[in-house]
Amino acid sequence: ALQGNNAGALKGVHALVTAGPTREPLDPVRFLSNHSSGRQGYAIADALIKLGASVTLVSGPVALTPPAGADFVPVETARQMLKACEEALPADVFISVAAVADWRPARAATKKLKIKGAGSEHPAMELIENPDILKTIAHKRKNRPDLVIGFAAETHDVEEHAEAKLARKNCDWIVANDVSGDVMGGAENEIVLIMRDRSERWPRMGKEDVARQLATRIAVTLGDGGAGAKL
Ligand code: CTP
Ligand code: CA
Secondary structure, eight states, X not given: OOOSOOTTTTTTOEEEEEESBOEEEEETTEEXXXXXXXXXXXXXXXXXXXXXXXXXXXXXXXXXXXXXTOEEEEOOSHHHHHHHHHHHOOOSEEEEOOBOOSEEESOOOSSOOOOOOTTOOOOOOOEEEOOOHHHHHHTOSSSOOSEEEEEEEESSSHHHHHHHHHHHTTOSEEEEEEOSSSOTTXXXXXXXXXXXXXXXXXXXXXXXXXXXXXXXXXXXXXHTTSTTSOO
């Protein structure tokens, strides 16, 4: 286990992190997206770098400066995010913090949609499913990272929903976020860390503290032989 000075605990480890929302175009000036400040993902990337990891940060559009030292890959759509993640493999650990849009408009117009005038019909938007990036990476036969960590924002039955997600997406851990309160876009998070055989509720703390604690746990786990090993 890690003790004292942790700097260098993740030396030689490649971490792939997604953060922020995705944007799914409807036409050149309109898009469908999710709420996401990117703050938790960027803090995790930063905490991993501080432990010596080499970090690829694949990020949707946010108003943050990428952490110094990150290999930064800006993207917009879920499909671009998946492609960038696949190109960044192999990685030892994948942390999927991005708020990926579950659906995208079935068709993106190449020209701006125009209002047709009073009394005309309003346009209908057909949605189709986006790829699930976490699920795709976690199910890779070749190149599956040793440790795959998903996030889950839940408003109710937090542990139950998160455990189901862990199984469905073949993750090793799910960081379940209780968003019933006021954490969305805020400075703090209240999380339950779900592992395959147990879970832990962490006290409410700043997103930077969540990031540091998580980075330390990742270092301990990879150092002890991966998610299959007992801590
Ligand atoms: N995720 C992803 N690609 C998607 C959707 C989600 O990589 N197309 C990832 C997120 O980054 C997160 C995890 O999957 O790590 C869970 O996302 P969440 O939205 O909570 O779960 P969903 O499976 O999309 O289910 P729902 O939104 O219905 O709760
Ligand atoms: Ca979702």
